[in-house]
Amino acid sequence: MSTVAPVGDAALPAVLDEWEPVIGLEIHVQLATASKAFSPSGVAFGAPPNSLTDPLVLGLPGTLPVFNRRALELAVRLGVATSSKIRARSRFARKHYFYPDLPKGYQISQYDEPLCEDGAIDVLVGTRRMAIRLQRIHLEEDAGKSSHEGATSHLDLNRAGVPLVEVVTAPELASAEEAAELMRSIHRLVRWLEISEADMEKGQLRCDANVSVRRRGEDRLGTRTELKNINSFRFVQKAIEHEILRQIRILETGGRILRETRLWDAMGGVSFPMRSKEEANDYRYFPDPDLPPLVVDAQIMGAVLGTLPELPGPRFERYQRELGVSPDDARTLVSERPLAEYFEAAVAARRPEAAVGVRGRAVANWLLTELLGALNGDDKAIGDSPLSPASLAELVDLIEDGTISGKIGKDVFESCYASGQSPAAYVESKGLRQISNEAELLKIIEQVLVTCAKQAADYRAGKEGLFGFFVGQVMKATGGRANPQLTSELMLRALKS
Amino acid sequence: MSDLCHLSLVEQARRVAVGGATARELVDAHLARIDALDPRVHAFLHVDRDGARAAAEQIDARRSRGDKLGPLAGVPIGIKDVVVTKGQPTTAASRMLAGWTPPYDAAVVERLRAADAILIGKQNCDEFGMGSSTENSAQGPTRNPWDLERIPGGSSGGSAAAVAAGFCAASIGTDTGGSIRQPSSMCGVVGLKPTYGRVSRWGLIAYASSLDQIGPMTRTVEDAALLLELIAGHDPRDSTSLVDAVPKYRSKLTSGVVAGTKIGLPAEYFGDGIDPAVRAVLDRTISVMRDAGARFVSLSLPHTRLALPTYYLLACAEASSNLSRYDGIRYGQRVERKGASLADVYRDSRSAGFGAEVKRRIMLGTFALRAGYYDAYYRKAQQVRALIKRDFDEAFAQVDVLLTPTAPTAAFGIGETTTPMEMYLGDVFTLACNLAGLPGLSVPVGLTPAGLPVGAQLLGKPLDELTLLKAGRALEQRCELSPRWPDLGEVEGAS
Structure with a gap:
């Protein structure tokens, strides 16, 4: 077993003048359905082991899958939001391999007829908005979990059969940073669309990375390795940086990259080989004869299109262009949908005379510094804010029209945040009007x-x-x-x- | 021969309903026959004596209270061992599932229980339904009640033999490439494979999912009509289940209709390879039916010769996938040597658990689905399957039903067929029906000079079981076997 010692990030930039990394990600997202993809068992994190099972989940003889249509609607939502081509008739296929956490001996997935193809996702690298192409998005079921204690292995099938989408990017991410930002974009988008909680610690969002390097100017792709088990945003970046450097070192010393799957060990900050291509499974895909073609009809498309919110990428641009928000603030505002919705509600509540073209600038300042600061201090989410968007708008108006000074504004903010009172009423009652006479x-x-x-x-x-x-x-x-x-x-x- | 035990299912149900017999009497008579004769026939893998008696007593008690009873109240029915039954062991005649008792009922079993049928036991078959003689059972073969040195056909051989021997009023069989019709032909009983999707597969241990179908095996066509009516219909737990309403087959059956019926005779089913004795019975059947007013049309199903390779490719591919779950981890047989790795456990459990024919089909199917070979084998076979289906569509534009021999031979001797290919050729007339998803009915139409039953197969349009049953009824009325049932000797206390 070959392992590579952890390296300092500082080593990376110099060699990258000569070497170009090429990275593609395969991202699994659990869909927030009440029941499993093909059977009636419930879905929950942290339930007692094997309490969320049924004859199908256990792979008992004679059981048959019935697809959960709710999962389809959620997956189509992601497909539409990524401008993917949605296949009117896609197919489920069986992917075969033997492992104890896969009770049927095959996973129901999609193969040559996936639900979505040729999409793209907005990625914000810093404040630069770029589009990364998505090769495909397909539906599949999750496997169970095995754990090992010495000679004993335990099997928990609660996760088996939970619906997933697998998102496969084109191999066009050029750095570990871009890969990490892509993960953040997926995280933001699936939460934005309310199709998954996407909590990485609960395994609701998981990532495998395909990494290769080539000399700059070279057309041909280098031999790639697949990194598995990278389950936090930080590890995505670290694991890929580590792998890029590992490959460059091997190539610079005249070595050859093996096409293999490597497991990232976050504790040790190293990766080690899991299996080589020679041992790779032949999954023997074929269309699942128990399941008819998956049809996306006008009803589903109508439901998805009718409820699709404006997406983070376009809002990021619009906040800058129409509301005068700085790029950094715009990026923060679109980091989660409730924050963006709060912002927009506050902007909409401002008095009509408020400065055209920059109506959002002061709102963003107050929201991101004062309000988020106070909420963070109280460990509250934006949705629990005691200060309504209308009140924040009122406060900003009072400052901009000179009724109160910015300094008084902070006091008003603190009082109204604590009491939930309207700023205008508070200013009147306390006689805080600014003296401009x-x-x-x-x-x-x-x-x-x-x-x-x-x-x-x-x-x-x-x-x-x-x-x-x-x-x-x-x-x-x-x-x-x-x-x-x-x-x-x-x-x-x-x-x- | 016991009078009670060779009554039709319809008649047994009628007697219980009107008080001519109690459910307990029916069950006791059948159990007495099973106990006396099944050691020689070996139709059953499990007989639920206590459960059957208790269920019969309940029915009699409910009847005496004046409660409404189901249409099959008190009638003993046997279930092929590939259909799961809550509380009764289900092994698919495989060592792999030895000792497994399902925690749930198949949809068809639920419906039988709801109709107040008595589930008398689980019937022998080829392991996982793979075979044509019931010799591939891990528990040893079933013998043909007409000649105990011969096979009963397969894979539903135990189910066919049990109906012929009077061990139950009817059986529930399964048919992937002829497994209901071929043993029905060889045991002189009526066997119906319904249209694919007509009967729920929930609880049917899958062999080849796109071909498997559950159906009735009975002593009369009317029995088959009644049983189909009770087990057919949409089931949301089976995504391939059809939503179409279920006709009242039995009441619409009336008397057998044949005058004016256009019956196709496909040339490919009457060529070389048919045993002359079988051919003679079929020729006589055709002439009797022509006299009765049927109009026969000769036609061709040109892709018939491709049905056998197509079937074995698709069925084995699906089987290799469906049987992946038998890994010794969660249920069934596990072989775990000291120091064995996970791969060892899989290899050893599956090597010990599966019989030779099952392993052969898993190997064939695994080969066909290998990366890079999918297009050459599986996809090509699906394309041929579409051609075979089209042949039938074109034929049914001209005729109402097709008539063929069910099998090229009558029952052969135990151990007589030695190569797999020889065995596969025995299915040559029944496979295409499954590939096309059509309904097929086998009706006994005569005996060979050696006294072995021969069945005629009727094939119909999708969901047109009623036309098949009407034509089958006409065959039954005009071509009754003599003697009708095999003589296994008298049984004390069984009448």
């Missing part, structure tokens, strides 16, 4: 200059650093309600006169 402010400024006559003399003698002191005194006298910009202007004029 020149005469009123001048009166206060005169008062301050009288009280602080010595400092005024010092300032006029050249100690200009004292300016902030005077503004602070006005703020103190008004309980922070003085319009800061106007105060500064008037104060400057008063001191110079």
Whole structure:
């Protein structure tokens, strides 16, 4: 068994001038159905072992599969959202191999007639939006889980038969970072579409990676290896970086890459070979005679098209273009659908006169810094926010129209976040309206200059650093309600006169 | 010979319904025959004596209370051992499943129980339904009640022999390439393979899923009509189950209709290779039917010669897949030597659990599905299958039914057929019907000079079982066997 010692990431950039990685991912997503793909057992994570089984899940003689139509609708949703070609009639096929967690001795999957082909998914690498092509998306059933303790093996078939989609990307990811971002995009999209919780820790989203390298300028693809068992976003990047470097090292020392499947060991930060191509299974695919062709009819397409939300990629662009949001904020806003929905509700609730073209900018600031900060502190999700989108919009309006200052705004935010009160009502009741009346402010400024006559003399003698002191005194006298910009202007004029 | 035990199913049910016999009397008479004669025939792998008696007593008690009873109340029915029965061992006549008792009932068993039938036991067959003689049973062969040195046909040989021997009023068989019709022909009983999808396969231990079908094996055509009516119909647990409504076959049967019926005689089914004694019975049958007003039309099913290789490719491919689940891990036989790896356990369990014919078909099917060979074998066979189906479509544009011999020979001797190919050729007339998904009925129409039954096969349009049954009834009325049943000697207490 050959293992390669972990390497520092720092080693990577230099060799990449010469070598080009080529990466494709196979991603499995569990579909959030109530029952299994082909039988009535329930689906749940963490149930007592083998409590979610039935004669079909156990592979008992005489049992037959009946496809769960709900899984089809969820898979079609993903197909439509990735602009895939949806096959009107696709087929289930049997994929054969012997393993104890596969009770029938075959997995019901799709082979040469998959549900979806030729799609694409939006991937945000930093704030760059790129499209990665998807070769196919097909339906299949999950296997059970085996665990081993010494000489004893345990089998839990709760997961066996849970519906999955397998998403296969084209081999066109050029770095481990892009691969990790692709995983994040899939995660975001399937949650966005409400077809899976996609919790990687629960195995609801899993990833295998095909990795090869070639000298830059070379047309031919290098021999690839398949990395299995990479089950966190961080490991996706680490495991692929590790594999890229392992392959480059072998090639640079005159070695040859073996076509093999390697298992990523996250604890050790290494991968080791699982089986070579010579031992590879011949899966003996053939159409499952127990299941008729899978038909996507107008009813299903209608239901999917009628409920498809605007997707993260287009929203990322629109928030920048139409609402004046920065690229970084736009990326964060589309990271999960409830956050984007909250943002849009708040923007929609702003007063009509609010700045056209940048209506979203201040909302995004308040939402992403103040509100998310407060929610994170309370370990709450956006959906549990005590402050409604309308209230956030109101707060932003109060600041932008000068009713209150930004500084007072933070106090208002904190109070309203705690109480759930409307910001406008709170500002009225506490008399927090900003003082923007020149005469009123001048009166206060005169008062301050009288009280602080010595400092005024010092300032006029050249100690200009004292300016902030005077503004602070006005703020103190008004309980922070003085319009800061106007105060500064008037104060400057008063001191110079 | 016991009077009660050779009554038709319809008559047995009628007697219980009107009080002419109790269910307990029926069950006791049949159990007495089984106990006296089955050691010689070996039709049953399991006889549920206690369960049958208890069920019969319940029915009699319900009857005396005036409760409404099901249409098969008190009638003993045997089940081929490839159909699962809750609480009764089910082994598919394989060592692999020795000792396994299913926790659930097949759909057909549920329906029989709902009709108040008595499930008297599980019947011998070729292992997993693979064979044409019942010699491939891990429990040893069944013998033909007409001649105990001969095979009963197969794979539903135990089911056919049991009906002929009066061990049960009817049997539930399964037919993948002739396994209901061929043993029915060889044992002188009526056997119907319904249209594919007509009877739910839920609980049928799969051999070849796209060909398997459950059907009745009975003493009369009317019995077959009644039994089909009760077991047919849509089942949401079988995705290949047909949704079409089930006709009242029995009441629509009336008397056998043949005048004006256009019957096709496919040339390919009357060529060389038919035993002259079988041919003579068929010729006589045709002439009797012509006299009765049937119109015979000679025609051709040109792709018939491809049915045998097509069948064995597809059936073995599906079998190699369906039998993957028998790995010794969750149920059935496990062979685990000290220090064995997982691969060893699989190899050893499957080597010890499966018989030679099952292994042969798994090997053939595995070969046919290998990567790179799929197009040359499996896909090609599916294309030929479509041609075979088209032959039938064209034939049924001209005629109402087709009439052929069910099998090229009458029952042969135990151990007489020694090569697999010789055995496979015995199925040559029954396979195409499964490939095309059509209904097929075998009706006894005569005895050879050696006193062995010969069946005629009627093939019909999809879902047109009624026309088959009507034509079959006419054959039955005009070509009755004499003697009608084999003589196995008198049984004390069995009348």
